[in-house]
Structures are given as structure tokens and as C-alpha cells.
Amino acid sequence: MKPRAALFALLLLSGFGLRPQDTAALKRPGLTVAAGLGSAYGPAMIGLNQYWYKGFERSAFHFFDDRDEWLQMDKAGHFFSAFQLGSKGSALYRRAGLPPKKAALASFLSANLMMAGIEVLDGFSAAWGASLYDLAFNLGGSGLAYGQALLWKEERITVKISYRREKFPLELQPRVEALYGRSLPERILKDYNGLIIWAGFNIHDFLPADSRFPAWLNISAGYGASGLLGARANRWCSSSGISPEDCDPADLIIRDDIPRLRQFYLSPDIDFRKIPHRKKWQGTLLGILNIIKFPAPALELNSDGKVFLRIR
Secondary structure (H helix, E strand, C coil): CCCHHHHHHHHHHCCCCCCHHHHCCCCCHHHHHHHHHHHHHHHHHHHHHHHHHCCCCECCCCECCCCCCHHHHHHHHHHHHHHHHHHHHHHHHHHCCCCHHHHHHHHHHHHHHHHHHHHHHHHCECCCCECHHHHHHHHHHHHHHHHHHHHCCCCCEEEEEEECCCCCCHHHHHHHHHHHCCCHHHHHHHCCCCEEEEEEEEHHHHCCCCCCCCCCEEEEEEEEEECCCCCCCCEEECCCCCCHHHCCHHHEEECCCCCCEEEEEEEEEECHHHCCCCCHHHHHHHHHHCCECCCCEEEEEECCCCEEEEEC
16 A cells, blocks of 8 residues: 555645745745755655655565556545645745746646655565556646646646545454554545545636636535455455465455445535635635635445435
């Protein structure tokens, strides 16, 4: 399981505290921002290495085909993280004085370079390996931010995240906790059953300028999954550290009775950036809130063909 992309983005975004007045007066603001991002990148990588990779066996650099794991929820996480890095980085470059197109390009390149660092760590881990599919979804997420800057000169589509805790039978709690942890912060970062990745469309931005459609109202499409107790199937070895393929049949636990489902959502959302405000700190706070999908009624269609109305 590789849910480090969200953790890495959170660690790195926490370093985006450089204020516009710190850079606007400098002659080469692009290099200044790049240096600032670099100074945040190092600690973020160290934190990621300590939190996620410490204690795992290392190996020679190698690639790993993980395209059929976790119903691609990890890939959705890479898309979200790369988009947020591209979007927030572009805003930072613009505030520092770079023209919008150059800022978007610099952020696109920076986001992919930073996310590639995860694949380097994966590539030297015996438990995983570098993934070309992760790199592709990194390009997709950062490319969405970059493409909007070129096409519309504004962000009309926003990628967000939400979490809801799925309940499993009591006898499966040891497995759930081994995979996803116990605390809420651990679950938010690791639990693919609880994460939903959303693409929010600001309808007002696609309409004529005099439209009376609320500027703060988005329509969001989401993707999630449930019933995930293993990467490719709900099978695992009672002996820790042994894959199901290498497990002694006597130690193999099989829970194919728990369906692994894809979930597709449609829901309204709030574009917090479009809420009127007067203070700069209010705008900063609203921008941070805009990473999270606001809970609202959602129409859910799962891969079993069943439809539900839920709060997501």
C-alpha cells in the first residue's frame, strides 16, 4: 500500500508559508520561490522517509507494476496531490511576481519533480518499487492545474478530498488497524476505504459573465472505494510480512465475501475561494478550506450497479 502522496503533499504545502512581500521586491522572484520550495522539499522528504519508509527493507532501484492495486485509489491520491502542488505553487509564483503563464509552467515542473521524489524512495524499497502509473497520474493532476492556467487563465475545476470512516466487522479490526492505523489522522492518510477524491466544477465560470448562477456553488464528481482489505484481493497472510502469494495455505486468510466496490459520486459543493472576504488572512483560510469537499447530499453509484443517496 502506498498512500504517501497525500502525506507528502500535506508536508510540502505546510512549507508554502512564504509571504508575497517576502519575494515581490526581489529581482529574480522565480528563483526565490524555487529556493523556498526546495527548502520545504528537503524536510518533507525527510519526514516522509521517517514516517513511512523507516523499518522497511531497502533494495536496488527497481520498478513495480501496481496498476491493479487498491482499485486505483492510490492513483487518485497522486492525482489530487499533484494538482494541489501545481495549483498552490502557481499561486505562489504569481504572488512573487512571475507572469501567469511562466508561473504555471514553473509550478507544473516543480510539482512533477517533487512528486517524482516519492517514486525514488519507492524504487529503493523492497516492499514496493517505482511506478510509471504513479508518474502518469502525477502528470495528470499537475497538468490539470497547468492546462487551466493556459486555457482559461483561472481555475474552474478544483480537485478536493473528503473522508468518511467505513465500518468493518469486529473480527476484522486487527487487519483494518494493521493496514490503516487507529487514530483519525492515520486513517485520513492511509485508509483507501474512507477517501473520496473529487473534481469540482465551478458552473458560474463556464457561463456568461452576467449569469446569476451562484459563484460559490460547485458541482462535484467523486471517486471512492470500499471493502479494501488487501491490494489486489481480500486475502492476506496471518504471518506478518508475507504476501498472499508466498503464504502457507494454512496461514492464508480469505475474505472474498467482502465485496470490493468502486463508488462514483455526484454532489454539490462550496467553492470557498468565491466567498466574499475583506482580510488577506480570510482569503488564505478559505483557500486552505477549498482543499476539502464540503459535506453535502451525494448521489452514489457503485460497481454493483446500486444507487444510494448519502451525505459525502
